[in-house]
Structures are given as C-alpha cells and as structure tokens.
Amino acid sequence: MKAASLSYAAAASATDAVRMLSSPEAKVIAGGQSLGPILNLRLARPSGLVDVSRAADLRAVTETPDAVHYGAAVTHAEMEDGVVPDATPGWMQTVARRIAYRAVRNRGTIGGSLAHADPAADWVNALTALDASVVLTRSDAERTVKLEQFFTGPFATVLAADEIIARVIVPRRTLQARWAYWKFCRKTGEFAKASAAVLLDPARNQTRILLGAIERPPVLLPDAEAIMTGSITPARAVACAAPELDAASAAMHAAALTRALAMVAA
Amino acid sequence: MTRIHLRINGREQSGDAEPRTHLADFLREEMNLTGTHLGCEHGVCGACTILIDGRPARSCITMTAACQDADIRTIEGYLDDPVMAALRASFKKHHALQCGFCTPGMLATAFDIVTRLPDADEARIREELAGNLCRCTGYAGIVAAIKAVLSEGVPAPAIRPIKRVALAASAEASPAIATSSAPPTGAVEPTASLEGGVTLSRNVAIAVSADHLWRELKDIQRVAAALPGAAIDTVTPDGHVKGSFTVAIGPMRASFGGNAHVIYDDASRSGLVRGSGGDRLSRSMAAGEVRFAVTPAGAGHAMLAAEIVYRLSGPLAQFGRGAVVADIVDRLLQQFTANIATLAQGGAVSEKPQGGFGLFAAAILSMLRRLLRRGQRRDQR
Incomplete structure (x- = not known):
C-alpha cells in the first residue's frame, strides 16, 4: 500500500510542467485524489511525478464576455465555495458540492478530473453537457478541444504524453437557460452508477441531453428535441444510445434521465 | 530524499522524505505523530483525515512533497482549540x-x-x-x-483555514525524470476458473479468401502482432506459448505474464487460445479464452468471428469496475480483428500499444498475452 519509488518535481508553470514531462514514464499529478490510490495500490508505477497543483498559470481564472476560463488546477472546493466565478447560474457550484467528500474536494482539481477521464466522474459528464472545451498545451503548440471529442474511452483522452490540460473553457449561461444534472450513487460521495444531464439554452439555440456513467465516454443523445417533447421515452433513448447496458443499469439510467427531464420542466 | 518543511501543530519542523512518501507516513514515521491512523490507505475510509492549511484532507493520498511549507494539524495538535x-x-x-x-x-x-x-x-x-x-x-x-x-453554539476556532495555495511559488530546480526500466514480468501460474467470466464477441468481414485468412491465423507470431500489448517469449510446435501482455488504462499499467495453449482445427477453420497469468506487481490474475473461426463470405471475402471470455481477480479487479474492463476489452478485440484484417491484406500494423486499454484489459489480454507483444516480436518479424 505504498507507492513504488519515483521522483517528484513541482512545476511552477504550465511550460515548466511540459518541459518536465519529457520522459514518457512521467505522470502529471494535480490533487492526486484518483492517482494517489492508484499509486498506493501500485496499479501505476510512473518513474516520476510532475506536480502541477501549484503552477501559477494553472491556478488562474480569466473571464471573457462569453465564457470563463478555469485554470486546470482550480479545486472542486474552490468552485463549491464560490472562490472562483461560476460560468453558469450556480450549476457548477452545485455539481462541485456533490463530488466525493469535502476532504477530497479540497485537493482534487477540475483539470485532473478531466485528464483522469473516469467515465463516472462529475466534471467529465457535467462539463461535456455544458459544451465546455479544454485548452491543451505542449512545448510547441496549444490546441482547443471540445470535451465531446476529448474523451476516447474509459480513462483515455486525446492528451499526448507531453501534453497537459492548461485551461477549461466553460461557456456562460444565463438564467433563461435551464439545467439539470442527476446522478445515482449507492453511497453519498461514491462514483455514480448512472447519471444524466439536460441543458436547454434558447439564447444559444442549444438543447443537449447527456447520458453519463456508462463506463465509456458520455454520449450526447441525438433527437434531443424529441426526447424533450416526450415522443421518445427515456427508456427508449437509453436503449438506443447505450444498448450494451444490462437491464438493471439501463433502468437506472432511464430513471436518471427521467428525473433530469422533470427537473428541467419544473 | 527530499527535505520537507512543514508547520506541524504550530511548530516549524523539517524532515527528509522519499518523494513517494504520503503525508500520513511522514507524520507517523518521521515525526512520530502516530495519532493519525491509516485504515484503507487508498482514500476511502477517512481515518487519516487531518487539517492541511485548516481544511480537511486525506493524508494517505496526499504526497508529502506536495505539502512543502503547509500548515498541518493532527489529532495531537487540537488541544488548544x-x-x-x-x-x-x-x-x-x-x-x-x-x-x-x-x-x-x-x-x-x-x-x-x-x-x-x-x-x-x-x-x-x-x-x-x-x-x-x-x-x-x-x-x-x-x-x-x-x-x-x-x-x-460553536466557539470561535483557533485553527482557521489559511489562504489557499499561493499562486506562484518560486520555481525550484526540477530534477529531470529518468525513464524507468521495463517492469519485470510476473511468473504467476494460476489455474483460474472462467466461471462467471465476461464474454464479448466481434465479427469482421475481410477482403481475402477464407483459406488465406486461416493461414494468417495459424502464424502465432503474426496473430500476436495484431494484438496491441502482446509479447511472445517462446512457442512450442504444439502450440504452447509463454509470453506477456501489457495493458495501460489511464495511469494504471499491468503486465501479465503466463502460459497459453493455442489449438487449431483445420477442418472447421476454427481455433482456441486458452491461457492464464498474473501481474506480480499488482498481485492481480487473469484467465481467459479466445475462440476464433473463419467462414467464407462470398466473392473473395471471409468472415472472422472472435469471441473472448475472461476473468480478472485481485486488486486490479477490485479497483476497476467490470463494465470499464469490458469496454476496454471490447476495444482491444476490435483493434485485434482490424489488425488481422490489415495483416491478411498485406498491410502493416503499428506496434504501439493502445493508450486507452486498461489494466483490466490486461486481464483479458493476459490470456492473449501468450500471443503478445514485446520488443522481440519486432525483431522476429
């Protein structure tokens, strides 16, 4: 239950971190709330850790008229406490407050959660539904990737070995927009067994319905309008989007979707 | 060793810690503050929760080195609050x-x-x-x-949260990170049962004749080349294979070493690979079976059907969720059938293991492992 021997270096900036990642066996660590257990169990044995949790530019938040750019090392607790601005009318704050436990939220980061890409993680699902993007940086280039293209599988993303998440861009939403995020957890703070999110934003002409915690990247349901009007039932939508789910899991996801839809309609 | 400076229970203290040491171990072993308890040691039980900069955190999954200059409060430091x-x-x-x-x-x-x-x-x-x-x-x-x-009525606390992590700590000289040598291959030889195993299947039509595809499949080295992460050490003429299979799921990595037996039935153009192995480092074991069959699909095409049954046990299985493993294995199977198709049509496949394959996959793969990768496959081809 002790990590295997490794080296450790703290990065002062994103550039610094990318430089230190020159070895393919090195691994970025931010809050370490997912990587920590994996290291202790020795399921991962990186030769070294590059700690980005104190990198100044990764802890900066900038606001534009259209979006908020969160440094990747902003913690869940900082979002929960309103220390950083919320791009939405309080929705992100509510999502943050239900992530794991306070002791975890105090160290876990928004960028770390996305890079880890646990299919059941809150930010993975909620931020995809909110049409967020990530800015990825490496030594010679920067690129912006929408989250729906960022995840390639469970615990897998498009991140290259020498690339890190610098910022998360979340489009602003006004009170005219409606939002619901619903998850089932067997125990408070546990990873979700099923989750669903609904975003209705008439100002941006967006209707996004997401099915999450399906052990692969979340899916944005086609025919969102038809699901909203009820001509496609939640059970049918789940069966089409995730036919691999067993009956119990499909029922849980259909219920999560039903509840999210009810919240948006309320 | 890294020199660590902390303010522990109001006193400035310094000590040496290995970079891998978590904060709970540092407090207990170096500072002799054994009031911080270690239960699960992977962030689940909460026994090790202490106050870092006035906020609760799990000390078992917090790296000591990441806490340089932090304010730490443990059970021994609560007396005057x-x-x-x-x-x-x-x-x-x-x-x-x-x-x-x-x-x-x-x-x-x-x-x-x-x-x-x-x-x-x-x-x-x-x-x-x-x-x-x-x-x-x-x-x-x-x-x-x-x-x-x-x-x-809550009294005014003496311990208060302090300002969160300062924005730019001055950059310390960062030691270059060395590349570690390849992990040792485990030699566990379990006879795990496949009862309760997971079954996945894939069919793919390939634009070559059934006979051609079958010949391709009978070359164990070629088959291994099609499986990302597989490496073969030895193959006997009767189909007994020793080898390893390495998979990575996110940061997790496992290398399953073991034995497999490959059986071909020319009459029905079908075959079976059965194997099991273990990853010594994660103390996890895997067993599995791959069945494959080739059937003519008309007009110079053949259909390759592959089915995999696997079972994973040990910490890896405990840590992962079944469906995640299943998804990874399914992607692996997909890659495998696609690579076979490419090879059969005279193409080349990349040796690079797929980034998204999990350890779990490893389990599965372990069975396949006999077929698998490893640098030497490259040399042999």
Whole structure:
C-alpha cells in the first residue's frame, strides 16, 4: 500500500510542467485524489511525478464576455465555495458540492478530473453537457478541444504524453437557460452508477441531453428535441444510445434521465 | 530524499522524505505523530483525515512533497482549540466513539462541519460525514455529538483555514525524470476458473479468401502482432506459448505474464487460445479464452468471428469496475480483428500499444498475452 519509488518535481508553470514531462514514464499529478490510490495500490508505477497543483498559470481564472476560463488546477472546493466565478447560474457550484467528500474536494482539481477521464466522474459528464472545451498545451503548440471529442474511452483522452490540460473553457449561461444534472450513487460521495444531464439554452439555440456513467465516454443523445417533447421515452433513448447496458443499469439510467427531464420542466 | 518543511501543530519542523512518501507516513514515521491512523490507505475510509492549511484532507493520498511549507494539524495538535474542545466533550457525552480508530479523522471532519456549515441539519451532517467510516458506533452518536455542538453554539476556532495555495511559488530546480526500466514480468501460474467470466464477441468481414485468412491465423507470431500489448517469449510446435501482455488504462499499467495453449482445427477453420497469468506487481490474475473461426463470405471475402471470455481477480479487479474492463476489452478485440484484417491484406500494423486499454484489459489480454507483444516480436518479424 505504498507507492513504488519515483521522483517528484513541482512545476511552477504550465511550460515548466511540459518541459518536465519529457520522459514518457512521467505522470502529471494535480490533487492526486484518483492517482494517489492508484499509486498506493501500485496499479501505476510512473518513474516520476510532475506536480502541477501549484503552477501559477494553472491556478488562474480569466473571464471573457462569453465564457470563463478555469485554470486546470482550480479545486472542486474552490468552485463549491464560490472562490472562483461560476460560468453558469450556480450549476457548477452545485455539481462541485456533490463530488466525493469535502476532504477530497479540497485537493482534487477540475483539470485532473478531466485528464483522469473516469467515465463516472462529475466534471467529465457535467462539463461535456455544458459544451465546455479544454485548452491543451505542449512545448510547441496549444490546441482547443471540445470535451465531446476529448474523451476516447474509459480513462483515455486525446492528451499526448507531453501534453497537459492548461485551461477549461466553460461557456456562460444565463438564467433563461435551464439545467439539470442527476446522478445515482449507492453511497453519498461514491462514483455514480448512472447519471444524466439536460441543458436547454434558447439564447444559444442549444438543447443537449447527456447520458453519463456508462463506463465509456458520455454520449450526447441525438433527437434531443424529441426526447424533450416526450415522443421518445427515456427508456427508449437509453436503449438506443447505450444498448450494451444490462437491464438493471439501463433502468437506472432511464430513471436518471427521467428525473433530469422533470427537473428541467419544473 | 527530499527535505520537507512543514508547520506541524504550530511548530516549524523539517524532515527528509522519499518523494513517494504520503503525508500520513511522514507524520507517523518521521515525526512520530502516530495519532493519525491509516485504515484503507487508498482514500476511502477517512481515518487519516487531518487539517492541511485548516481544511480537511486525506493524508494517505496526499504526497508529502506536495505539502512543502503547509500548515498541518493532527489529532495531537487540537488541544488548544476551543471548537475541538467542544467537540471532544460532545463526542464523550454522546458516545461518539468506541474503539477510537476513526476518531482522529472524525474530529477533523466534524471540525470542518461545525465551522464551515453552521446551519447544517442532521441530513447535511450525515452527508458531510459520508467520507469517514466508523465500524463501532453506527454513526448515531457521532451525528448527535456534532448536532449538539452546532445547537449549543460553536466557539470561535483557533485553527482557521489559511489562504489557499499561493499562486506562484518560486520555481525550484526540477530534477529531470529518468525513464524507468521495463517492469519485470510476473511468473504467476494460476489455474483460474472462467466461471462467471465476461464474454464479448466481434465479427469482421475481410477482403481475402477464407483459406488465406486461416493461414494468417495459424502464424502465432503474426496473430500476436495484431494484438496491441502482446509479447511472445517462446512457442512450442504444439502450440504452447509463454509470453506477456501489457495493458495501460489511464495511469494504471499491468503486465501479465503466463502460459497459453493455442489449438487449431483445420477442418472447421476454427481455433482456441486458452491461457492464464498474473501481474506480480499488482498481485492481480487473469484467465481467459479466445475462440476464433473463419467462414467464407462470398466473392473473395471471409468472415472472422472472435469471441473472448475472461476473468480478472485481485486488486486490479477490485479497483476497476467490470463494465470499464469490458469496454476496454471490447476495444482491444476490435483493434485485434482490424489488425488481422490489415495483416491478411498485406498491410502493416503499428506496434504501439493502445493508450486507452486498461489494466483490466490486461486481464483479458493476459490470456492473449501468450500471443503478445514485446520488443522481440519486432525483431522476429
């Protein structure tokens, strides 16, 4: 239950971190709330850790008229406490407050959660539904990737070995927009067994319905309008989007979707 | 060793820690502060919860090196805080502890609840306590103790959250990170049962004749080349293979070493690979079976059907979720059939293991492992 021997270096900036990642066996660590257990169990044995949790530019938040750019090392607790601005009318704050436990939220980061890409993680699902993007940086280039293209599988993303998440861009939403995020957890703070999110934003002409915690990247349901009007039932939508789910899991996801839809309609 | 400086329970202290040392071990082993308890040591039980910069955190999954210059409060440092004094008295009065193992963590979390959430009701208290496990009390006493402190008025705390991580700590010289040598291959030889295993299948049509595809499949080295992460050490003429299979799921990595047996039936153009192996480092084992069959599909095409049954056990299986493994294995199977198609049509496949394949996959793969990769396959081709 002790990590295997490794080296450790703290990065002062994103550039610094990318430089230190020159070895393919090195691994970025931010809050370490997912990587920590994996290291202790020795399921991962990186030769070294590059700690980005104190990198100044990764802890900066900038606001534009259209979006908020969160440094990747902003913690869940900082979002929960309103220390950083919320791009939405309080929705992100509510999502943050239900992530794991306070002791975890105090160290876990928004960028770390996305890079880890646990299919059941809150930010993975909620931020995809909110049409967020990530800015990825490496030594010679920067690129912006929408989250729906960022995840390639469970615990897998498009991140290259020498690339890190610098910022998360979340489009602003006004009170005219409606939002619901619903998850089932067997125990408070546990990873979700099923989750669903609904975003209705008439100002941006967006209707996004997401099915999450399906052990692969979340899916944005086609025919969102038809699901909203009820001509496609939640059970049918789940069966089409995730036919691999067993009956119990499909029922849980259909219920999560039903509840999210009810919240948006309320 | 890294020199670590911390302010522990109000005193400036320094000590040496290996980069891998988590904060709980540093406090217990180097600072002799054994009041911080280690239960699960992977962030689940909450026993090791302490206050870092005045906020609760799990010390077992916090790297010591990441806490340079932080303010640390452990159970040994709560004596002069009025809130902690009120909580201690209330825990005693409401029988909020029995064996005491969880109590240091419970107090840290209780401190956070009463100072951060002065209006918390019982439901909120229970929600906030969800990350701290107690096996004695049934929680009723703990909840009652916290409720009582809240209703009787919370004294002004002496311990307060301090400003969060400063924005730019001056950059220290960062040592270059060395590349580690290849992990040793395990030599576990379990005879795991496939009962209760997971079955996945894939069919793919390939634009070559059935005979051609079958010849392709009979070359074990070629088959291994099609499986990302597989490496073959030895193959006997009767199809006994020794080898390894390496998979990575996110940061997790496992290398399953073991034996497999490959059986071909020319008459039906079908075959079977059965194998099992273990990853010594993660103490996980995998067993599995791959069945494959080739059938003509008309007009110079052949259909390759592949089915995989696998079973994973040990910490890897415990840590992962079944469906994640299944998805990874399915992607692997997909890659495998696609690579076979490419090879059969005279193409070349990349040797690079797929980034998205999990350890779990490893399990599965372990069976396949016999077929698998490893640098030497490259040489042999």
